[in-house]
Each structure stands twice: as structure tokens, then as C-alpha cells.
Amino acid sequence: MNEFYQKDIISIKDYTKEQLETIFTSTDKILNLSPFDRREICKGKTLGYLFYEPSTRTRLSFDSAMASIGGNSLGISDITSSSTQKGESLADTVRIMSIYSDILVLRHPLDGSSRFAAEISDKPVINAGSGTEEHPTQAIQDLFTIKKEKKKIDGLKIGIVGDLKYGRTVYSLLHGLGNYDVDVRLISPESLRIRSDSTYEIKKRLDLTETTDIEEHLDDLDVLYVTRIQKERFPDEEEYLKVKGSYVVGLDMLKRMKDDAIILHPLPRIDEISADVDKTKNAKYFEQAEYGKYTRSALLGMIINENGF
């Protein structure tokens, strides 16, 4: 029996470096299996998704991950047409969905929603994004991508640029990186700096530098993780336009970076990375999306299939 069997995935903070490495090894195994053998792992099993926030990207990643290991998916991708509209509690919806499926995937705007759901559900629960800080499977996908593309995580210099205040992806990634010996540069406009209350714990484990100036770090970075800056976050449009331009990753910026630096992005991208970067050997955001499918296949397989694979 593998250690993830029937376990929930609630927060990236719950994982040790050793456990993360186990997940990476399983993902490599999945990648090396034939499609035929993959489909045996969760044959006939059902994933139930409950998305209280729309996220087509994440939902389809889980759906395709489950399909590739032989299972199927059902659920509510958009609560506006569902019973929850009639006022049903999260608890009841989770209970019912745990009857309809072998594993639950929950996306919810509130912090703590996944842990709450896991306590209620008698099927394992995967947090597919909750509240302001948690998106553990995204962090696992990001870490796996770094490991895969740089052959290691320890010792790397990692820049994270964009909106560091509102994106839950960044917080989860930082907590994940806390397991490794890395040097992290947080690059954002002043108004979108990482929340200090949320980084109190991370700072104990990570070497963090905060800056508004991406230029001074470019030549030093092994990984540049780019996130979207949403216009809505700025009270003043002029402020937005000024900031936006300065963080767009283009060929010019790429030239000033290490030859083997990699560019990541959780996607969807708007224009934070110009399209001409896509074809460079540094662009790894589409590989990142593909690894996301396979890290999720590995997680689902380990949780659902007692024997692992």
C-alpha cells in the first residue's frame, strides 16, 4: 500500500520534501507507461468535481488526467445552475458528491473549504484551489516542471514576477519551494507585493528578496515564473499601464538572461509573455501544462489505487 492511498490533498504545506519526491517519481513512472497500461490504473473509477469558482483549465486538467488513467469524471463545473443555488450547504453537496464518485476535486473561494470538505467526505478530497493561498496540485506541477527541466531544484535562483498579492498559485509555490534550498526573488509592483502576513512562515524557510525591479535580477535567474497582472487590481489605469509594460517578458529580456534559464507561467496568459518567446528553448509553460496533467494522473492513481502503479 502506498502512503497516499485514500489520503486527501489539502495544502502543499502538508508535504515533506521526501513526499514530493515520491510524487515526482510516480509521475515519471506514469510518463513511461504505455497508454494501455496507464488506463488500467483507475479503470472504471469516477472523479467528482465541485467547482464553486469557474476554472476550465484546472477542471480539464483533472478530467484529462483521470481519462488517461482509465477513469471518468462528472460533477458541477459551474454552480449557477445547481442545487447550491437553492441554498444547499457545502457540507451537503460534498456528502452527495462523495456518493457519486470515488474521489472529490473541490475548487472554492474560501480558505479552509477543502479541509472542511475532507472532514465530511468519506471519499478523499483534492483541493483544486481554495481561498487566497492554496492550490497544492498547481504547486506540485510547478515543482515537477522545475525538477524535470533543470534536473534539480536545490541551488536554483528563482524569480517570481507579477501579481504576488492576489494569486494563490504563488503562495502555494513558495510553500512548496520551502522544502528546497533555493534563492527566491519576488518581483512585483509596490501595490501587488506579497502579503507579509502570509509569508511570515515562508521566510523562515526560504531566502526571499523582494523588489520592484526585474532588470537587476535577470542575468542571475535559473527560473522565471511569470504571473498575470489583472487590470482590475489597479484603482488607477495609468498606474496599471506603467506597471504592465515593465514586466512583459519578450525576446529582449530573454537575451539578458542565462542561456538555459526557463520561463514558466501557470496560464492562462494574456500578454505577460510575448508570443515570440513561445518558440525559444527557454519557454516551458506549455510543458508545464502537460506535466500538470501527468502529476495529477500520478496523484489520482496513488490515492485511488491501493497498489499504486
Place this chain on the structure above:
Amino acid sequence: MNEFYQKDIISIKDYTKEQLETIFTSTDKILNLSPFDRREICKGKTLGYLFYEPSTRTRLSFDSAMASIGGNSLGISDITSSSTQKGESLADTVRIMSIYSDILVLRHPLDGSSRFAAEISDKPVINAGSGTEEHPTQAIQDLFTIKKEKKKIDGLKIGIVGDLKYGRTVYSLLHGLGNYDVDVRLISPESLRIRSDSTYEIKKRLDLTETTDIEEHLDDLDVLYVTRIQKERFPDEEEYLKVKGSYVVGLDMLKRMKDDAIILHPLPRIDEISADVDKTKNAKYFEQAEYGKYTRSALLGMIINENGF
């Protein structure tokens, strides 16, 4: 060949006690099969759903039922983005869906819609709720739950409380109970009493008592079936609040009931049953939801699979 093979399910009124018992036996068989054997029953078959009213709950129950017996589901869960918007008739939509699937599941606001669809479709049709009175698979699920939890239906004292005027669930359940020797208490506010025109037939077969006072019946009941009272049904909010409170099933009420009485609810629940009842041995509404999945699996299996299972 089993007697349900390729037959429609239109109305609970079409079933004899003997047929209901056959369905219960098949459901028990399904429950006792291994997941592996279950998935052979409708392997590769397709359920097509047409929901002219949104009902995530019922749709997912059918979807998961079909998945558990090896089939898959496709269809229209919400007509607002479909061809019917362009003015297509129900007849045409049914004809097309019967091309795309092996069995049709229809939810429609109009009385008679399912029977109409069944005449047109060359695939069997299951009524997943139509008009004001028909929801046969819900009634079968409810009867199976009573049978399973009380070991019998005949001889029971059954209270049905809440909105008895507008819920189609109640009418279908009453017609189903008409096959048994039961004593039924209909408990509702005056303005939400059961429609007398609809109960004319039922009254010939069932011992029905109508009341607004739940208290006087509590100590006598073997089953309390609770339904939602929707605020929208009351012209006067004060009237609503008065009524609402008096029918909330809580631990206090439970204490005055028989020790082995069971509480049912078709779900979704809002606050007709307090959450602290959930953990009592009397609360059987989540079991009821689970039985719903398996009664539907049994029905689908018998209709689609010539040999039954």
C-alpha cells in the same frame, strides 16, 4: 429476457407492487456485485439526458448510476445554450437524442412530456421529473430506502411534512405507497396542503390523514419524510417564517419520536432538518441518496441489458 427490457419508465402509477419488488431485488443484486462485475452490465452503452429544467442532483445521480454499470452519459443539462433555443420542438430533440444514445432521460416542466417523448423515441425513455406530479425514479428510490431501512413497507406509519402542494416528489411517493398497506399523515401549512384533485385516486388506495400539526403525530411515526418549504410560495413573509419554524426537524423533535423512526428527505435540504440530526441513527437521507444511485443503476441495467444481471 427481463420484463423491463427496452421499456419506458413514465409514471410510478404504471407499476404493481410485484414489479416494484422486482426492482428492489435487482437493486440488492447490484449492491452485492463487485465494482468490476457491475461495470459489465451496460459496458459501452450511452445514456442521453435532456433537462428542460435544471436538476444537477438528479442528473448526477443518473450519470453516476450509468458510470457504475460501465456506461457513459451525454446530453443537454441546460437548454439555454442548445438548439431548442432556436425553437426546435421537443419531438425533434427527442428524435435526435435517441440517435445519440441507448436510453433517454428526460426532465421537463410539462405533464405528459415523458409519455409524449416515449411515443416518439425509438429508444426507451426514463422520466426524470415531469410536470407537477411525476418523478417515478425518485419514488422508487424512496420506497427502496424505506424497505431497506425498515425491512418492510406494509404496516408502517409514514408522515410527509412540508410543501405538499408543489413538490412532484410527494405525489409520486404517494402513488408508490398506494401499492402498500400504510398509514400516511400529510402534514403541511394550510396553504401548502396537497391538491385535492390530485389525490382523488390515491385516497381510494391509501389511508390518508391531513393535518397542519406535526406534534400530534410524532410519537406514532415509523418514517418522517421531510420536504422543503420554499419562501417564494408564500405571498406574506411573516406567514412563511411562522410556518417554517414549526416544521424544522431537530433533536428535540427527534426525542419525541420512536427510537427507530427514520427521517428521509429528497434533498437538497435547506434548513428543514437541523444539521445536528445528521449524525443520529435516525437520519437516513444520505443513505436515501446513495440508494437512489443504485436503484437507478438497477433500472438502467434492466432496461438496457436484455439478460438483466
Place this chain on the structure above:
Amino acid sequence: MNEFYQKDIISIKDYTKEQLETIFTSTDKILNLSPFDRREICKGKTLGYLFYEPSTRTRLSFDSAMASIGGNSLGISDITSSSTQKGESLADTVRIMSIYSDILVLRHPLDGSSRFAAEISDKPVINAGSGTEEHPTQAIQDLFTIKKEKKKIDGLKIGIVGDLKYGRTVYSLLHGLGNYDVDVRLISPESLRIRSDSTYEIKKRLDLTETTDIEEHLDDLDVLYVTRIQKERFPDEEEYLKVKGSYVVGLDMLKRMKDDAIILHPLPRIDEISADVDKTKNAKYFEQAEYGKYTRSALLGMIINENGF
């Protein structure tokens, strides 16, 4: 290896008569396979759909086609709740969807969108309707239906009636018919005549007659292909009502046609064909829908399965 393996389907103009006949032969093979054997063709494969215009009919046709050959479908049926709302480009969405699936099915309002997607995607792309003129799988379905029901296409007299200006179906069908020796009558109100710029090429290959008068052609036609006339297309409602009436296909009209003429319609139908025609031996529009499922199964099978079937 079959010649369609891993190839895109972008435009009906890309196909020779010989290739169309190969597709028809494969569709016949699919029709003759047992459901069990069919399900082996694309077992475990995933179709990813991206619908930038809602089209429940076309999406379900693909979904059921894929299910019948053992595959499953996932995707975005309605972009309003998707990442594209956040401003993601078609290119990125296509890239991601090609990670999640083995074949892409794209519906998009812009001309050229499918060819663009095919250049970006590393999985084959099927155009499920784009811009004003292209709907290749619909044309293949229509041609197959004619072939199947009339035993030939060459030599037939084919009337196409209704809105010839705005329906992409008609343009694709005409280009498909360009491979055959047919006599085509285009029957429409003056304001909904076929666009002359779009028929310049077709006219070189097809014997086309344009008319507003359906009566004079009725007794001559082997095939009458009916399309919807949408009220919204008319600035003046009176104009609409006049036109609408004159093209409704009813029993009266049928009497004046050849005994073995067939009536086709891409569906959904509103009232262009009266319901009493449905039961005549001439009505073949529901067969047409069914053939649509199987031509799509054949296309998917040939593209995904190297060995064909």
C-alpha cells in the same frame, strides 16, 4: 496506414471525389461492425472540443460518435465560463487542449480559425464549423446520406431551398457536390440568395440554377435539401412572413415531387418542413442525423487509429 491518419479536416474543398468515397466506404464498415468491435477503434482515446459558438447538436454528434468507437470527450462547450473570458488567445487555448486530448474539434465564428488551429496544434484538428462557409463534416454527412438513400450522387437533380446567404452548411455542401456530376437548383428569396463571391469557384464545377420559385422545380428534383430561414435576417417582418410560407415543405408540395425524391435538412428545423412529412418515406432528415454520427465515427477512427478499421 490509412491516408487520413493524423490528418486535419479543415475544409470540404480539400477532398477529392476518391477521398470522399473512401470516407463513405469506412462509414459503411462502421455501420456493419458490432457495437463491441466498434468500441475497439478508439478505445481510451480522448476528443477535446472547443466551441466558440454554441452548437449542442454538432457537439453531441461528435460526442456520441466518439463514444460509439470507445473514446471519450471533454472540453469547453461554451466559452462564457472559460479562461478565454480572461482574454486567452485562441492559439494558447488550442495548445492546451491539444495536451488534454488526442484530437481537437473546433467550432469558431471566424473564417480560417481551423486552419490556424491546425498549424498550432500537434494533434489533428477537425473543423466543426467556422466562419461563413466551412462545415466539412456536415457536408460529408449530407453527401453520405444522398449516396446511401439514392444509391448514387452523380446524375441527381438537387434542390437547396431556404436561406442560402448565411448558412455555412450550404456552401460546404455545394463544394462537396462539386466533385460530382449533379444539377443543382438554388431556391431562395431574393434577399437570401447565395453570395456570388462565394460561388465563383463552385460555378466552374457545378451546374447551378438560381431561382426564387420552388414550384417550377418540384417535379424534377431527386433531392430537396431544406434549410432554416431565420426571422432575424429580415429587416421587415411582413417580408419574412411572405417568404417563409412559400417554402414550407408539406404533404401538398410532396405530392408534386417524384415518388422517390428525398427531403433532407441539417436540423434543427423550426417549421420549414411540416411534421406530417416526417412519416413519409421521403423524409430522410433523421436518417441524415444518424448518418452524421457514423460518418463522424469513421472520420475520428481513421484519423486516430493508424490501422483504420
